C-alpha cells in the first residue's frame with residue numbers, strides 16, 4: 001500500500017463491538033483484569049494489556065501504531081507535547097557529565113531546555129555549525145551522548161547533511177537524533193539517511209488545523225533499549241504521555257496530512273516566488289527556491305517539496321510591526337502548519353524573553369517575519385500580503 005492509503009487504513013488491535021469505523025476514545029485511567037495472574041502479567045509486561053493510562057491507552061496506542069506503520073519504525077511513543085518528546089529523549093541518552101552536540105539554530109524552547117534546565121543537572125551542550133561537518137567532528141568527544149539537530153531550522157531554514165552527520169555520530173558510537181517537525185514524515189524516509197531517533201511536534205502538521213498539543217518519538221530500532229526506556233522508565237517516572245482525546249484528534253489529522261501538506265507546500269512556493277522582487281521586501285527565504293543555498297541538499301533529503309514555512313525580511317522592526325498590524329486575512333499567531341495562514345515577528349515574541357546577546361548568538365534578526373502557509377486560496381493570501389506591505 002502507498003502511504004496515503006496506509007495513513008487512512010490501519011485496523012484496530014481488537015474488533016470494536018459496535019463496528020465503529022473511527023478508533024473509540026478510551027477515556028479511562030485504569031483497566032480491569034480477569035484474574036490476579038493476568039493482572040500481574042500486565043504490570044510486568046508479560047502481556048500487552050493496558051494497565052494504567054499514564055503509560056498506555058488503547059486510543060494512544062492506535063495512533064502510535066498508525067505512525068509506526070507509516071514510518072516503518074521499530075516503535076513510536078506519543079507525548080503530551082513536542083517539548084515532552086524532546087526532553088524525554090534527551091533524558092534517555094544523557095546523564096551528568098555528558099554533553100550534547102547541536103546548533104544554536106534550534107527551536108527556542110529546545111535551546112532553553114539545553115542551556116538552562118539540562119545544564120543544572122550537569123548535562124552540557126556544545127554548539128557548532130552543523131552545516132560544517134569538520135566542526136562537528138572536532139566537538140564530539142568521549143562524553144558526547146548524541147548529535148541533535150532540526151532537519152529544517154526555524155526560522156533560519158538551515159539544512160544540514162544528515163548522512164554526513166550520521167556517519168560522524170555512528171563512528172563515535174552515539175545516536176543521531178533529529179527533530180523533523182518542519183517536513184512531515186509521510187514525505188521523507190529519514191531513517192534511510194541515517195537518523196536513529198526522529199522527534200516530531202505533532203502539534204504542527206499532524207494535529208490537522210492546530211487542534212491540540214502533542215509530540216512523537218519515532219525509534220528506528222538502532223539504539224539498544226531506547227523506546228523500552230522511554231516507556232518503562234520515562235513514562236512511568238515522569239508521566240508526560242499523550243492523552244486519548246489528543247490521540248483521537250491527531251489520528252484524524254494524520255489521515256489528511258499528505259493532502260494538506262502538498263497543498264500548503266505548493267502555496268508556500270508560489271508565495272515565495274511572487275513575493276521576491278517586491279521592493280518592500282529585502283529578502284525572501286524559502287528552501288524551495290532554486291537559488292537558495294540549501295536548495296540542492298533539501299531536494300535530495302526531502303524530495304520535491306520544501307515545507308510550508310517561509311520568512312521575509314523587511315527594512316526594520318517598525319516595518320515588520322506595521323505589516324503585521326495591517327494583515328486582514330492572515331492571523332497574527334505563533335504555531336506552524338495550521339489550516340489558516342499565520343504570521344509572527346519571531347524576535348519580539350518567541351525569542352522575546354531572550355537577551356539581545358542570546359538573540360545575536362541565535363541569529364534572530366529584528367527584520368524577519370515568519371509565515372506559515374495554510375490552505376486558503378493563494379490569490380487571497382497574496383492580496384492580503386500585498387496590501388499589508390503597501391500600508
Ligand SMILES: *Cc1c(COP(=O)(O)O)cnc(C)c1O
Nearest residue numbers: 081082083107179181201203214
Ligand atoms: C513547535 C516545535 C517544537 C515544540 O513542540 P510543542 O508541541 O509546542 O511542545 C519543537 N521543535 C520544533 C521544530 C517546533 O516547531
